[in-house]
Amino acid sequence: MKKMNKIPALAMLLIIIAFSGCAKESDTTTDTANRDAFIGTWMVSETWTKLSYEVKIYADPNSSNGVFISNFGNAGVDSTPAGAEVNGNSIVLDANQYISVELKINGSGTLSGTKINWSYTLEYGANVIQAVAVYTKV
Secondary structure: OHHHHHHHHHHHHHHHHHHHOOOOOOOOOOHHHHHHOOOEEEEEEEOOOOOEEEEEEEEOOOOOOEEEEEOHHHOOOOOOOEEEEEEOOEEEEOOOEEOOOOEEEEEEEEEEOOEEEEEEEEEEOOEEEEEEEEEEEO
């Protein structure tokens, strides 16, 4: 009788051990994969200037989710690239950064398909401009 009680217990233990090694794989994407959706050349349509211009977003080699944006706010190709962090479909500018001697920026955007919808501020000394822009991937 004692031997029969041990067999079901042993079988149950083997089943538990067999299934404990099985784990559901994560279906989340990596920060780098999220960032890759933002990398490239974008055509910008900005509301406050009523101008269209081009920017390039490229990977920050020192960060898995960091990017740089050249010509942000149409500041020119010689301006310091804007730094930003990507988290999922959101991109957030590094806070209170200067991309030229007198131009400070703050803001964020959301990627939807091939467009990024931005809301940000541009500060030139005492002048603060609230800007909205749409980036469309080229």
